Amino acid sequence: MYQYRDIDRDFVRQRVEQFRDQVRRRLDGDLSEDEFKPLRLMNGVYLQLHAYMLRVAIPYGTLSSDQMRRLAHIARRYDKGFGHFTTRQNVQFNWPKLIDIPDILGELADVDMHAIQTSGNCIRNVTADHFAGVAADEVDDPRIYGEIIRQWSTLHPEFTFLPRKFKIAVTGSPADRAATRFHDIGLILRKGGESGDRIGFEVVVGGGQGRTPMVAKTIRDFVPEQDMLSYLEAILRVYNMLGRRDNKYKARIKILLHETGVEKFTQLVEDEWRHIKDGPLVLPVDTVAAIRADFALPPYQDAAAASDGFEPARVANPDFDLWVTRNVHAHKQPGYAIATVSLKPVGGIPGDATAEQMDAVADLADRFSLGEIRVSHEQNLVFAHVRRADLFALWQALQAIGLATANEGLVSDIIACPGLDYCALANARSIPVSQRISSLFDDMRKQHDIGELKIKISGCINACGHHHVGHIGILGVDRRGTENYQITLGGDAGPDANIGTIIGPGFDDDGVVAAVKTLIHRYLDIRDDGERFIDTFRRAGVRPFKEAVYGSA
Amino acid sequence: MALLRNGRLADDPWIQISGESPVPEGEPVILDYERWLEEKDRLDGRNAPLGVRLASDQPPSLIADDLARFSLVALEFPKFADGRAYSYARLLRERLGFAGELRAVGNVLRDQFVFMERCGFDALEVHGGDPEAAYAAAKGEITHQYQPTGD
Numbered sequence: 170m171y172q173y174r175d176i177d178r179d180f181v182r183q184r185v186e187q188f189r190d191q192v193r194r195r196l197d198g199d200l201s202e203d204e205f206k207p208l209r210l211m212n213g214v215y216l217q218l219h220a221y222m223l224r225v226a227i228p229y230g231t232l233s234s235d236q237m238r239r240l241a242h243i244a245r246r247y248d249k250g251f252g253h254f255t256t257r258q259n260v261q262f263n264w265p266k267l268i269d270i271p272d273i274l275g276e277l278a279d280v281d282m283h284a285i286q287t288s289g290n291c292i293r294n295v296t297a298d299h300f301a302g303v304a305a306d307e308v309d310d311p312r313i314y315g316e317i318i319r320q321w322s323t324l325h326p327e328f329t330f331l332p333r334k335f336k337i338a339v340t341g342s343p344a345d346r347a348a349t350r351f352h353d354i355g356l357i358l359r360k361g362g363e364s365g366d367r368i369g370f371e372v373v374v375g376g377g378q379g380r381t382p383m384v385a386k387t388i389r390d391f392v393p394e395q396d397m398l399s400y401l402e403a404i405l406r407v408y409n410m411l412g413r414r415d416n417k418y419k420a421r422i423k424i425l426l427h428e429t430g431v432e433k434f435t436q437l438v439e440d441e442w443r444h445i446k447d448g449p450l451v452l453p454v455d456t457v458a459a460i461r462a463d464f465a466l467p468p469y470q471d472a473a474a475a476s477d478g479f480e481p482a483r484v485a486n487p488d489f490d491l492w493v494t495r496n497v498h499a500h501k502q503p504g505y506a507i508a509t510v511s512l513k514p515v516g517g518i519p520g521d522a523t524a525e526q527m528d529a530v531a532d533l534a535d536r537f538s539l540g541e542i543r544v545s546h547e548q549n550l551v552f553a554h555v556r557r558a559d560l561f562a563l564w565q566a567l568q569a570i571g572l573a574t575a576n577e578g579l580v581s582d583i584i585a586c587p588g589l590d591y592c593a594l595a596n597a598r599s600i601p602v603s604q605r606i607s608s609l610f611d612d613m614r615k616q617h618d619i620g621e622l623k624i625k626i627s628g629c630i631n632a633c634g635h636h637h638v639g640h641i642g643i644l645g646v647d648r649r650g651t652e653n654y655q656i657t658l659g660g661d662a663g664p665d666a667n668i669g670t671i672i673g674p675g676f677d678d679d680g681v682v683a684a685v686k687t688l689i690h691r692y693l694d695i696r697d698d699g700e701r702f703i704d705t706f707r708r709a710g711v712r713p714f715k716e717a718v719y720g721s722a
Numbered sequence: 723m724a725l726l727r728n729g730r731l732a733d734d735p736w737i738q739i740s741g742e743s744p745v746p747e748g749e750p751v752i753l754d755y756e757r758w759l760e761e762k763d764r765l766d767g768r769n770a771p772l773g774v775r776l777a778s779d780q781p782p783s784l785i786a787d788d789l790a791r792f793s794l795v796a797l798e799f800p801k802f803a804d805g806r807a808y809s810y811a812r813l814l815r816e817r818l819g820f821a822g823e824l825r826a827v828g829n830v831l832r833d834q835f836v837f838m839e840r841c842g843f844d845a846l847e848v849h850g851g852d853p854e855a856a857y858a859a860a861k862g863e864i865t866h867q868y869q870p871t872g873d
Contacts (some may be wrong), residue, residue, distance in 0.1 A: 171790075179865070180864065180866045180868075183864050183866075184864065187863040187864060190859075190863070191833070204802070207802075207803060208833055268864075290735075290803070290805075320868045320869070321868060321869045322869075323868045323869075324867075325868075326808060326836070326837035326871060327809055327812055327841055327871065328808075329808075330802070330803050330804065330805025330806070330808070330834075330836055398869075406809050406812075408758065409805060409806060409808070409809045410781060410806055411807050414804060444817060449870035450869075450870065656771050661819060
């Protein structure tokens with residue numbers, strides 16, 4: 170992974186002291202809350218329903234075991250003993266005191282971490298495919314470019330007061346595990362250029378969820394690697410100058426793109442780009458090479474030795490086999506595997522991990538995955554370098570700490586926002602609904618029989634729980650003072666990006682849980698062999714599902 | 723109100739013309755964009771420096787053809803959170819080659835001084851406190867920059 174240079178280290182330290190002074194000036198009354206707000210947001214500090222919340226950046230979702238241990242320490246010392254991994258590959262602490270936050274940032278700086286630009290109307294922490302670097306299907310490692318974007322966007326003087334927040338995701342794989350088409354900018358790595366073998370990006374713009382969900386549009390099929398930053402700067406400049414500032418709900422780039430039209434918008438970007446393309450933002454080959462070297466694959470063993478004993482263990486242990494079926498993925502390197510550590514125990518809180526679990530995960534990463542951990546946007550953790558021979562021992566160790574749930578991509582692998590239990594914006598609770606739905610099928614074999622099914626729950630229209638792209642999406646709203654839940658079907662965050670459609674009137678919390686159960690039973694009744702829920706929905710349409718829930722008209 | 727020029731308190735010889743006030747002869751004046759449009763022909767050949775003030779929805783492309791006539795361009799920050807003028811400043815300096823005084827006016831706060839300067843502003847209209855000390859402190863906070871601008 171990226172190794173901090175001295176300048177990075179000096180920078181995060183200076184940033185801590187700068188914020189310490191800003192907190193002091195706030196507490197002294199030199200700064201009004203209005204003036205302080207964007208400063209704290211730029212350092213990841215939100216004011217939530219009950220307390221301040223600190224959101225720590227995990228750039229493109231990769232962290233070391235030492236960094237994970239530091240997060241555990243912060244959870245213990247400054248919070249209530251747990252942290253929450255988010256859909257943005259960040260980690261949130263829900264109960265820090267404002268006065269402690271400069272010290273927490275100092276503790277993070279000690280391990281080359283920060284909370285810079287995890288909120289505010291600026292370029293946010295960049296996200297990437299959680300299988301980056303090791304996925305069998307990728308063109309190149311998106312983290313190389315994620316790191317370059319992280320640096321370029323850090324305290325960018327021109328783009329710190331944008332009309333609204335700005336999210337960039339990078340994927341190296343056609344499978345698009347980073348949901349790039351639901352970001353302000355998505356970069357999809359591909360080979361192209363005249364010779365067809367140069368690295369570059371398809372650039373998609375204007376995706377997003379929230380109250381106006383939109384799938385991003387391609388504005389350029391191929392931007393060569395060297396021009397990545399100038400192209401990004403051109404897009405950001407057009408947005409900074411023309412994005413709406415009169416209404417925060419219309420301020421995202423997706424609205425500008427929509428109101429301007431893709432053709433005109435693309436023309437504006439291209440005109441701007443023409444001026445700056447060959448300027449100081451051209452990426453030097455050496456710079457890319459130096460960062461690429463940091464992400465070089467570690468020394469692996471040969472395939473035969475690395476796989477020793479794996480197949481017999483699978484045959485002998487059906488529960489292990491179940492876990493392998495869902496949570497283990499193909500690796501670039503023969504003999505190795507990628508393993509997902511589910512943070513979705515049945516009945517648990519999606520994405521939460523206790524300090525003890527974080528420490529244990531760090532130790533397991535050292536033992537089994539070269540000391541490195543990933544955070545996925547689906548709120549799980551990933552070990553990216555596991556010898557197949559070690560999978561059984563890893564699984565046993567995960568069982569001991571309650572993190573061996575064999576449910577990746579299944580009905581209980583739910584994404585949920587913090588909802589009304591924590592969030593000042595929420596209209597309804599998300600977590601309890603998620604807990605009850607995940608408990609509907611507590612027999613793991615039944616969940617495997619149901620197969621891939623992505624349920625996503627948001628506690629308000631801002632859609633942090635990604636309900637728009639859930640195969641089954643649930644949106645909590647306030648209906649005359651009571652919590653009400655609407656169901657959408659058919660959303661998809663992947664390459665077949667789609668926004669789900671509402672199937673009818675909403676339900677109370679009991680009703681929505683029952684309705685999800687009914688939808689799943691209808692799917693089981695009508696599915697063809699090998700069809701996933703989303704396939705059946707695409708084939709059969711909304712009608713059979715609607716009838717199951719509301720009765721026939 | 724005080725004026726910081728390159729971090730030092732400076733005299734401000736410029737007169738900002740508001741509303742329909744007459745334009746004094748022989749004095750450096752700053753006109754808003756609308757007034758400039760009205761008066762530009764009449765001001766031809768006037769023997770004193772001219773400045774123009776752009777609101778945050780008035781991009782520098784509006785004055786690109788007349789830029790040689792201005793010794794000063796003032797860009798407004800109606801609220802510090804309205805960041806359009808950062809882009810305008812860079813365009814003026816880096817694209818249009820404006821070499822005169824580029825002044826930030828409006829809600830100009832200490833925690834944004836460095837961003838403004840990096841985008842090409844060399845003069846800041848500030849309010850309250852000890853601006854030179856605030857500027858010096860702000861300058862010293864972060865010494866590494868991750869991206870090239872015109873600076």
